[in-house]
Amino acid sequence: MAIRGKDVVFKGRALPWLLLAPQLLVLAVFFFWPAGRGIVEAFFLSDPFLDRSIYVGLDNFRALFASPEYWDSVWLTLRFSAATTLLSMSVALALAVAADRVLRRSLLLRSLVIWPYAVAPAIAGMLWLFLFHPAFGVLALALRDLGVGWNPLLDGGDAMLLIVAAAAWKQVSYNFVFFLAGLQAIPASLIEAAAIDGAGPARRLRDLVLPLLGPTSFFLLVMNVIYAFFETFGIVDAITGGGPGGATRLLVYKVYKDGFQAQDLGSSAAQSIVLMVIVVALTILQFRFVEKRVSYA
Amino acid sequence: MSLRILGMLAAGTLAALASSAAQAATEVDFWHAFSPDIKLGKVLTRYVEEFNASQDDYKVVLTYKGTYDDTVNATIAAYRAGKQPAIVQVQANAAPTLIFSSAIKPVDDVMAEAGIEVDWSRYLEPVMAMYRYKGKQMAMPFNTSTPLMWYNADAFQKAGIDKIPATWTELEAAARRLKAAGYPCPVTSAWQEWVLLKNYAFVQDLPLATEGNGMDGPDARLVFNHNGVVEQLARIGRWSKEGLFEYQGRQWTGAHQAFYAERCAVLLESSAGYGGISQNAKFKFGAAVLPVEEGTKTPRNTFIGGAGLFVMKGLDKAVYDGAAAFFKFLSAPELQFDWHRNSGYVPITVDAYELARKQGYYEKFPHQELAIKELLRQPSENTRGIRLGYLVQIDEILNEEMEKIWSQEKSAQQAADDMVRRADPLLARFAKTVAD
Known part of the structure; x- marks a missing residue:
C-alpha cells in the first residue's frame, strides 16, 4: 500500500476506541457523570436524601437573579478576581525579574519562593488570620497600637483586602516559577545586543523582556482568573466566612456553603452553572481580545 | 431426603447460629x-x-x-x-x-x-x-x-460594679462604667444570632416565625421585624456605635480571645464555654443568667x-x-x-x-446550674424551639444583616426587614421539598 502525504488512516474502528477507552472512562466517571448530575440537579428542588425531587424548571435560576445579594456576589467576585490576578502576577513578575538578575544559580532560594504554593488554602487562610484577626492577630494588634483602624470583622473593605492578599500570596509562587522560566528562556545574546545598542535596564524590560514574556503572561492570566474564581473558597471560609455583611461572599464560596452546609442542592447546582458560564465567557473574551496581542514568535 | 440428613443439616444450622451469635x-x-x-x-x-x-x-x-x-x-x-x-x-x-x-x-x-x-x-x-x-x-x-452571661469579676470590681446586671438596662449602665474604667470592649458576644437574637426572643416571649417558630410544620415565615427583637438589635447597634459593644466575629474564637485578653469584660456565650474560660482566664470570673428586659414578669426558657x-x-x-x-x-x-x-x-x-x-x-460549680435554671423556666408557644428549613442559610442572612447594623450601615429596622425579605423565599422553597 502506498503512503501518500498525510493520508495515513487506521482501518477498522475498534482499535482507536480501545486505545482511547481508559482516558474516556476516567473523563466519564470523574467529569461527565458528576457534571451531568449537577446540571440536572439545577432544574430540581430536592431534599438532600433525594427521597423527594420536584422538577421546577428555571425556578432555581430565577430565585438567584431576583436576589440583589446574588448580584452583589457577582460584582464582588469580579472585583476580587481582578485584584487577586493583578496583585499575584505583578508581585510574581517583580520577584522573577529580581531573582533572574541576582539568583540565577541559587536553586535553594528559588525553591523557597515556591513553598506557599504547597500550602492548602484553608491553612493559608489560618496563617493570615493569625496575623490579621483583630482580636488575636499579631500584626492586627500592632496596627491597633499604632492607631490604625483595622477591622476586617466589620469593615467590608478591610475584609476584602485580607482575602485578596491571602489568595494572591498563595498564587505568587506558581506565577513566579513560570515567569522565571520565561525569563531564563530569553537568549542572553538578545539582551546583550540591546544593551550594546544603548538600551538601559528599564527600556530592555519594557521593549524586549515583557513582549517576549507575552505567551507566559497570557497563560498565567487565564490560570489565575480560573484560580480566583474556583479555588479560593477555602481561604474565604477560613478568614471571613463570607462576612462581614456578605462583603466577601464570593460566588464559589456561596456554591459550597449553600450546597454542602445548607443542603440546598438545587440552588447550589444552579449557581455552579452560572459560575461556569461566567468563567467560560471570560476565557473566551481573553482568547479573543488579549491573545491577539500576544506574539508567539 | 432421609431423616438422617435432615437431622444433620438441622444440627449444623443450629451450631452455625449458635457460634455466630457468640462471636x-x-x-x-x-x-x-x-x-x-x-x-x-x-x-x-x-x-x-x-x-x-x-x-x-x-x-x-x-x-x-x-x-x-x-x-x-x-x-x-x-x-x-x-x-x-x-x-x-x-x-x-x-x-x-x-x-x-x-x-x-x-x-x-x-x-x-x-x-x-x-x-x-x-x-x-x-x-x-x-x-x-x-x-x-x-x-x-x-x-x-444554652447561653449565659460570663463576666470578669476583677473588672467589675475595678469599675465599681457591685450588683451583677440582671437587665439589659443595668448591663448598659455597667458597660459605661467598664468603658470609663478603661475596658475598650465592655460587652461582646459569641454566636451573635443565637445569643443576641434568638435567645433574646425566647426570654422575652417574642415570636420569631409563624407555625410556632416552624415547630409545627415547614410552612413558616419570619415575623420578628415587627416586634421587640428590632429594639434589641437597635440597642446593640447603638452600643456598637458608642463603643460599649465590640463585635468579635460570628463564632466563639474571637470573643473568647478578647475576653481572655481582658479587652472585653462581659462575654455572652454558651454554658459550654466554661472549659475554655476556666483554662485561659487569668482573672476571677463569674457567670449569670442572660439579662432580661426591664419589667419582665415571666422570663421564658432560653434556646438550646x-x-x-x-x-x-x-x-x-x-x-x-x-x-x-x-x-x-x-x-x-x-x-x-x-x-x-x-x-x-x-x-x-x-x-x-x-x-x-x-x-x-x-x-x-454554681454556673453549671444556671443553664439548667434557664431551661427549666415556664415555656410558652414561642419558646418550644426553632425549626426552619435551610436554617444554615437563614443564620447566614441573620449574621450578615446584624453585621450591617453593628457597622452602622443599616438601621435595625431596615436590617430586620431585609432578614425577612431574604429568608422567606428560602423557607417557601424548603417547604416545597417536604412531603406532607
Whole structure:
C-alpha cells in the first residue's frame, strides 16, 4: 500500500476506541457523570436524601437573579478576581525579574519562593488570620497600637483586602516559577545586543523582556482568573466566612456553603452553572481580545 | 431426603447460629463530630466502651466523621448509597433537615419497638421539645447547652460594679462604667444570632416565625421585624456605635480571645464555654443568667444549642434494638451527671440534675446550674424551639444583616426587614421539598 502525504488512516474502528477507552472512562466517571448530575440537579428542588425531587424548571435560576445579594456576589467576585490576578502576577513578575538578575544559580532560594504554593488554602487562610484577626492577630494588634483602624470583622473593605492578599500570596509562587522560566528562556545574546545598542535596564524590560514574556503572561492570566474564581473558597471560609455583611461572599464560596452546609442542592447546582458560564465567557473574551496581542514568535 | 440428613443439616444450622451469635454481637454504627483528640471525644469513647462491655448482644461502633457539617454530609451520601449508620450526631441547625425528611426513624418508634418504656416527662422539656414533631420524639438529645452571661469579676470590681446586671438596662449602665474604667470592649458576644437574637426572643416571649417558630410544620415565615427583637438589635447597634459593644466575629474564637485578653469584660456565650474560660482566664470570673428586659414578669426558657442523636431509616430490627439499648444506657442519671461534669453540657434528665444537686455539685460549680435554671423556666408557644428549613442559610442572612447594623450601615429596622425579605423565599422553597 502506498503512503501518500498525510493520508495515513487506521482501518477498522475498534482499535482507536480501545486505545482511547481508559482516558474516556476516567473523563466519564470523574467529569461527565458528576457534571451531568449537577446540571440536572439545577432544574430540581430536592431534599438532600433525594427521597423527594420536584422538577421546577428555571425556578432555581430565577430565585438567584431576583436576589440583589446574588448580584452583589457577582460584582464582588469580579472585583476580587481582578485584584487577586493583578496583585499575584505583578508581585510574581517583580520577584522573577529580581531573582533572574541576582539568583540565577541559587536553586535553594528559588525553591523557597515556591513553598506557599504547597500550602492548602484553608491553612493559608489560618496563617493570615493569625496575623490579621483583630482580636488575636499579631500584626492586627500592632496596627491597633499604632492607631490604625483595622477591622476586617466589620469593615467590608478591610475584609476584602485580607482575602485578596491571602489568595494572591498563595498564587505568587506558581506565577513566579513560570515567569522565571520565561525569563531564563530569553537568549542572553538578545539582551546583550540591546544593551550594546544603548538600551538601559528599564527600556530592555519594557521593549524586549515583557513582549517576549507575552505567551507566559497570557497563560498565567487565564490560570489565575480560573484560580480566583474556583479555588479560593477555602481561604474565604477560613478568614471571613463570607462576612462581614456578605462583603466577601464570593460566588464559589456561596456554591459550597449553600450546597454542602445548607443542603440546598438545587440552588447550589444552579449557581455552579452560572459560575461556569461566567468563567467560560471570560476565557473566551481573553482568547479573543488579549491573545491577539500576544506574539508567539 | 432421609431423616438422617435432615437431622444433620438441622444440627449444623443450629451450631452455625449458635457460634455466630457468640462471636458477633450486632454492630450499631454511630457517627459523630467530637474529635477523639479532645476531651468530649474521649468521654464519648469511654461511654461506648462501657456500654459494649456491659452486655453481649450489641456493639456500638464509634466513628469520628469530622465537623458537624462533615458528619451530616457523610450521612446523606451514605443514606443515598444505602450504607447509612444507625445513629448520627446532628447539630441543631441541621436538625430541621432531618426531622422533616423521610430518612429517619423517630426515636419514639425505636424505643417502643425494642420494648423499652421511656418517661419523657423526666427529661428537660425545652430540650425534648426541640426534637419533638407532631407529638413524636424524633431524636435523642445529646450535647445540649444554652447561653449565659460570663463576666470578669476583677473588672467589675475595678469599675465599681457591685450588683451583677440582671437587665439589659443595668448591663448598659455597667458597660459605661467598664468603658470609663478603661475596658475598650465592655460587652461582646459569641454566636451573635443565637445569643443576641434568638435567645433574646425566647426570654422575652417574642415570636420569631409563624407555625410556632416552624415547630409545627415547614410552612413558616419570619415575623420578628415587627416586634421587640428590632429594639434589641437597635440597642446593640447603638452600643456598637458608642463603643460599649465590640463585635468579635460570628463564632466563639474571637470573643473568647478578647475576653481572655481582658479587652472585653462581659462575654455572652454558651454554658459550654466554661472549659475554655476556666483554662485561659487569668482573672476571677463569674457567670449569670442572660439579662432580661426591664419589667419582665415571666422570663421564658432560653434556646438550646448543641446536637441530638438521630436514628436513620432502613436498617435491621436488631440494629434498632441495639440503638434503643444504647440510648437507655446514655440516659441513666449517673451517666448524665458524669457527662454534665466532664463536658460542661447540661444533663438531659431531671433525675440527673437532682442527683448533681444532691451530691453538692453546684456548691462548687454554681454556673453549671444556671443553664439548667434557664431551661427549666415556664415555656410558652414561642419558646418550644426553632425549626426552619435551610436554617444554615437563614443564620447566614441573620449574621450578615446584624453585621450591617453593628457597622452602622443599616438601621435595625431596615436590617430586620431585609432578614425577612431574604429568608422567606428560602423557607417557601424548603417547604416545597417536604412531603406532607
